[in-house]
Amino acid sequence: MSEITDYELYEVPPRWLFLKVTTSDGTVGWGEPVVEGRARTVRAAVEELMEGYLLGEDPARIEHHWQRLYRGGFYRGGPILMSAIAGIDQALWDIKGKRFDAPVYELLGGAARDRLRVYQWIGGDRPADVGEAAREKVEDGFTALKMNGTAELRRIDSPAAVDAARDRLEAVREAVGDEVDIGVDFHGRVSKPMAKRLVTALEPYEPMFVEEPVLPEHNDALPEIAQHTTIPIATGERMYSRWDFKSVFEQGVVDLIQPDLSHAGGITEVKKIASMAEAYDVAVAPHCPLGPIALASCIQVDAFSPNALIQEQSLDIHYNETSDVLDYLADPDVFDYEDGYVDIPDGPGLGIEIDEEYVKRQSEEPVDWHNPVWTHDDGSVAEW
Template sequence: MTEIVDYELYDVPPRWLFLELETSDGLVGWGEPVVEGRSKTVAAAVEELLDNYLLGRDPNRIEDHWQAMYRGGFYRGGPILMSAIAGIDQALWDIKGKRFGAPVHELLGGRARDRIRVYQWIGGDRPADVGEAAAEQVEAGFSALKMNATPEIRRVDSPAAVEAAVERLRSVREAVGPEVEIGVDFHGRVTKPMAKRLVAALEPHEPMFVEEPVLPQHNDALAEIASHTTTPIATGERMFSRWDYKEVFEDGTVDVIQPDLSHAGGITEVKKIAAMAEAYDVALAPHCPLGPVALASCIQVDACSPNALIQEQSLNIHYNETSDVLDYLADPSVFEYEDGFVDVLDEPGLGIDLDEEYIEAQSEEPVDWHNPIWRHDDGSVAEW
């Protein structure tokens, strides 16, 4: 019987963690198990799962392994455990695809599309100069963009704060016209009263969606927020399993879900979440401000999910100050964006070939990324 015999973890810049999983017959699979700013914590969880359970087992039994890793612990869920499972799951699917000489989407029922639309980030954490940046990205070939709605914002803020958010979106819309989609990310920074005001104020400029208008622990407020706008509501990057999504599907106020393939249990779990969403007429737009393994995993699920809408990707995102997605690939052309789309990956497994020498060299560099701690003008902690 083929067994999982070894693994290696690589903490690499700008803020990513790669897992290399090896089998007794020489196959290698890659995963990206990381919580941004908590890579060392997730690495410990990966080691615990592999050392205590997966080493020595048959790599082909992916569903069984997923169930054992999730249900084998008395305490379940949450970002750390689900991200550890996600990266291991990605690596197992990579191995299985390579064993059968097929891309992962072929093993999940085959492609439902030939390519998937992608969007490009503009504006940074505290959005600025977004009109000019938007025009540049459209000139580069993107037909969809995403920007943060606001910097830090008070629990109940001034009309000027609302107008500043409106002006940013207006400047982008005027720069790119009505043909370009613009996602507006509230980033969980906004409280319910301000979210109600902002969604109404932004609507005349027709955003593609408003993302994470409130933190997921306040998802019970989404229905009231949605009642103030016809703009689609998107959420899900901080939701980690199909059980987390169950209530928003039943509630009916979310139009686009954004599970993260490196946080929400990997390919196995996100494919199930996507199928649940399809039953509720909800679109899929996976969250992915991460590296090439996470992006490849997203594209494999997008390929075989009829309700996939658009794909986030992190090329030139403001977090990637030292290394970028393409730097870690032996063949960067697999993520070539044309007319705002990327082709479905069709090589075996996840469909990418990583540059192992570069990964090893980069893993020697110090990596200590943490998101900033923002504060309001009165000294209290603000949501980032």
């Protein structure tokens, strides 16, 4: 029996944290445990879990380890703990796949599809010039796009603010036509009254979904918002376990959930969330504006989940100014997007090979990414 003998953590640009786990037989697994802007905090949590629970243990007992990491502490859940567990879980699945010389999805039931649709981000935090950006990405072969719907909004804002959001979506729709899907991310920036007005205003342009129309702590408002639109409602990137999703499924108004494989407990937990969603006729589109290990983990879950709809990926996203997804891979062709799809990888484990020397060099660069703190005109804090 092999055992977990060592681990290393690498904070790398633009805002990612990579975990390397090594076993006594020399097998290496990679994970991506991070909360964007809180990498150092998650790093401390990973160190605590690895030192306290996993060194010297058999890496094969993934479910058992997940239960110990989650239930072994009296206080549970939340972004820091669940992200630390997520990255460790990804690394353990990577090790298991390599041990059996099989992709993770083969160990979980096999692929339910041959390829996976992906979408491409356009625009920035304060979206501008989205029409031309949309046209360029469609020319590159993407058939689905996502954009921020608004910049910061007041709790009750002006008609001009609603018009600006509508005009941006109209510009994209006119640029790409009716055969391209457009997701609109409210990013939790929108209050309940403004969400009701915005979904009504955006309805004529038929977005693929509206994402996080309100903050997850206000999910009780989703049924009221849903009464104002036929646009599919998506949420879940700031929900961290199946218990967080439980009430959303019971509401019956969310059409698409977006758990994050680096925040919601990793492959072990998200496969359970996806199965719960299937029982409620809800599709899955994992959140992933992150690095290559997180994306590879998402694709493993998408591959065997019959209700997986589409996958977010962060190539060329506005956060990736210094390093991008493919830079850390020995073979970047594994994420070769063609006609808006990516093939399901057939390599063992997570299906990627990390360029470890590049990771080490990049980890020597200073990384201090934090999301901006926006304010309204009166100086009060706005949602970013």
